[in-house]
Amino acid sequence: MSEIASLPTGSRQRQGSNIGQPMTRREGVLKVTGQATYAADNNPEGLLYAVVATATIARGRVTHLDVEAAKAHPGVVEVLTPQNRPPLALDPDAKLHGFMFRLDLLQNDGVRYAGQPIALVVARTLEAANEGAALLAPQYEVEAPRVDLDGENFVPEVVGPGAPARAETGDFDAEYAGSAKTLEATYETPPQYHNAMEPHSIVAAWDGDRLSIDMPTQGMAMAIDRVAGLFGIPAENIHIRSPFLGGGFGSKGMPAGPQMLGIIAAKHVGAPVKLVLSRQQMYGPVGHRGQTRQTLRLGMSDDGRLTAIEHHTLASTSRFDDFVEPASNASHTLYAAPGIRTTHEGARIDIGTPMFMRAPGEASGSAALEGAIDEAAFAARMDPLDFRLLNYAEVEPISGKPFSSKALRECYAKGAERFGWAKRPLEPRSMRDAEGRLVGWGVGTAMFPAIMFQAAARAVIRADGSGLMETGAHDMGQGAWTALHQIAADGLGLSMDETEFRAGSSDLPDAGIAGGSGHTATAGMALHRAGEDVIAKLTELAVNDENSPLYGAGNVGVVARNGRLVRQDDESRGEPYAAILQRAGLAEIEGKGQGVPDAGPREKYAMDAHGAVFAEVTVDPDLGQIRVTRLIGAFAAGRVINPRMVESQYYGGMIWGISFALHEEAVHDKRSGRIMNANLAEYRVPVNADVPSLETILVHEDDPYVNALGIKGVGEIGVTGTVGAIAGAIWHATGVRVRRFPINVADLLEGAAAR
Amino acid sequence: MNLSLTLTINGKRREIVLDDPRVTLLDLLRERLDLTGSKKGCDRGQCGACTILVHGQRINSCLALAISYDGASITTIEGLADGDALHPVQQAFIDHDGFQCGFCTPGQIMSAVGLIAEAQAGEDAERVREAMSGNICRCGAYKGITEAVLDAQAKISAGKERDAA
């Protein structure tokens, strides 16, 4: 049963039948039969293939490209280099706002990172284009690159997309100096690459000055804006289709340079062009998580109460653009202390610009903070969960604002109970499995802000009583096709099958960004409001129509339920939507809605999702190989639209946590600046066998302030907390504290030897 | 150079003449035969997204030279369902949410079908995880994948028993 309370009596807590249901994915059949079309699956008539050639040096200049050789290869149609690249309407190095990143679009012969596109080969077949690119055999003038954090640093104006680089509450220095116990620890996190399974790709086709694009994007409207600016055409001339993304994780938030090169190529050769990055080419021009070196200084009283927290981050950014991982900001929210200070520094190095990557800031920051907290707990001879409870933040520490809701205590309790945490011995190296391997338990606190962007939606009720909801939302795997459809159906008071839901195309209302874990909340609110709007209009028709059983019911209020409007005071009196529209002679009625963050409550409250992650690791004491044998996460993130999809998001996030803790790391050759493991074999991410046991607990949380639907966000929080939990568990298993991620076999061997 | 070959793809025999010896099975399917269900995640045998069955055995089609597979019988994700009736593995992936973005999914499903035919894992989840480790899922749907494989395998063997009875 679906129900929505109509305006004008104001919205009521809804009892929709769709929201909250663990429905399977609406697009499931398409995905399991191979019929879901990702961008690179489009093969329009007359298609040509473009392949980028990338720089093998990290700094310098291209002095020669063997364009002749490439052109001579059978099938090659054209080679684009800075010499013949058609002009653009906007300098790719222009930066008009913080969300605009500089692109490498063959604007000159400079090389500013390894993997930068330096030319483009277009051919009739993929095989020819690939070989053409290889035949370019670039020559360079090489300058010595810098690819690590050792060297000169700078203090950035902002970190992340625009947060202050420094924040403070109380007097850290005084508190730290006066602390009974202090602890200082430096943690390092490596460069990491999103590596969505689907490489960045595009199929672009021009028709005069109209442009048709198949391209995975997490931000349709921003992409349109970027393309319009670069090519000097009106936004309405551009149509992007992005029904499915093969993962994004932040790297498809902004259109990437190579995708724009695909558009350039299509224009230049006057034919549709497909450009797909190779896996290796995913390491450079499409963003990554910058490496960090984070120093935590903690002060506490004798009984383990935190008095001072300082979190300093040194993070890499590129030489030509700014994105400094806001890692220290993880310490704004998690633990209470009278003196807190967070600071950042940046290091300009010869890499592609780092960017948002699943839980940007929070992931790296919480890895370090949770590690230091674990160390502090042991220094205080306390159980790490008790220590966290003792230092529980009742209000947001950095701002003093109350939380709009925070069921973290319950997360700790439920997670601990399911895990069996109470049996954890305090001392490390005190548990073994039946066969003698070391076993350790660790805990981490998870947190992610409840962000909202801006979105719009359109709702339609048709004369046959069915509904249509539209918003240009993006499904990168988080389940937008399903969760937003559920919200849409409830918004119309219809079942899912009676509600057509359209998304994934730029000719629909702007759904904002699928990022910051805010898409369901933002696009969902737009749909919700659009539903309210259309129902209000329908109500308006009915209550003013003498022939309607609802005539004159405006004052008592009308409820939309199961495709009918009924009186709120007497639900037996009402009529189907279809009857109202048919009598009015309307084919359909339309409503619109916006999803926007509510400024009022957002000033008053800190809004975050929370969670607790418990990890068990097994370590071979002789060989140092690690396996995460159990991972339980309890999360409270406001209203759950679809528990099946939400659990999957948590699982995915937690697996990213395993990956962060134990696996992924891009390794640069310091001399050449090249990434030596730019692939999926040596850049390791977890495989199925790395994830023997995963559980989540959805902790109920009502949040009356975050938005009318009570939705926070679930996409990124799973990464946070998990890394710290695993690192803590490894220490607990082995007694070896590793402060560099990923933790590997050699660390534990060397640590064991040094112990 | 004779670059013609015969393949049986999803039960249909096809005579193919290649203009280029370099074409891999994956690119043949995706770019020349418009069978885009099989995905390219790495093109180098490192991810499993391109997994197809050749003579019932799962392989990475990105590292298979098409011309060398002359005479092979191939099954791709497009050939798994029987009309509208999903293969039990496909249904199980939906039921257990064994995917998120869906990009690795055709490869996972073909790999699972191959695994079940190999009959090496039995009901042992640990064996299933190991045997499915050639298919990377960056979204992290491994839990659902493992459950789906076990579930589908149980249903398939129950079906076989029924048929035998």
Next chain:
Amino acid sequence: MNLFEYVRPSSIAEAVAAAGEPGSAYLGAGTNLLDLMKGGVTRPSRLVDLTHLPDLNGIETLPDGSARIGALVKNSALAHDPDFAKRFPVVAEALLAGASAQLRNAATVGGNLMQRTRCSYFNDPASACNKREPGTGCDALGGENRSHAVLGWSDHCIAVHPSDFCVPLAALGAIVEIAGAGGQREVPLTDFHRLPGDTPDRETVLEAGEMIVAVRLPADAAAFADHQRYLKVRERTSYAFALASAAAALKIENGTIVEARLALGGVATKPWRAKAAEALLAGAAPGKQVFEKAAEAAFAEARPSGDNGYKIELGKRVVARVLAMAAAGTPDRMPALPASPFAPIPEGVVNV
């Protein structure tokens, strides 16, 4: 990938003749060769496709009791052949610890022996590499070399031989059967791969045009069936190359090791038979101490070639462990995680 001529011979003689031309390469399943060609690491002008050759697909037991494996036998077919796996369980375990099910279903026995190193500089045509381009230097020296060799390396090359399969083959004294223009010959596997010396580009004893037709396990190798194991340490639970691995096979009679076989993987420039360790074990009673001594002996000549000193310690521990596992007996069934430290460990084997 460069354009090449595709040749499909119908006999070994035709194959050998076709591959005699400079620039030719044999094509097995291509899981390594195509990978290298896509990366521009090798650019053969002719591929001689072996996969349609008849008679190279068999796993047979010869009258003398030795096992003969055709060069085109798939890695998975061999590992899952019940008779073979019963007689040579360590070979099956090593095979199943390598790559992924998909790759094993394609990869051939010949191709596995011939697979090239995973050294990231070898695989990156922009780097200097003596193996790929003789005389250019070795960028792995002084570079990212945590996964490189501690045994058998030279100043010209420090790359590891990546095969798992070859490790038990080395331990069990496998013979490689080779066909060439001049007929057939055979070489022990331990002599098949060459040390890098100052010609790291010459990886095996194969001369131009020669091909592997079969690998033979001598009959006496089956005498170890009750006590043999493979152990492989890697940075994830599966689908990763070895940081260090070892194959051990013991003949134990009346509580005494009568004969021992030991070979190392992931730590050396070729599949590495540890004969000194074997000698130490012969005649001893199985036990932690002698296993640790054997481990010391196996790595007596090891030295770091860069930031990989940890591999010496790790390798020793792998050896001590795999010997203890072998002594405990071959398990009835292949573990769920073949060769992994997370597979069941016999009691008392882990150091406490």
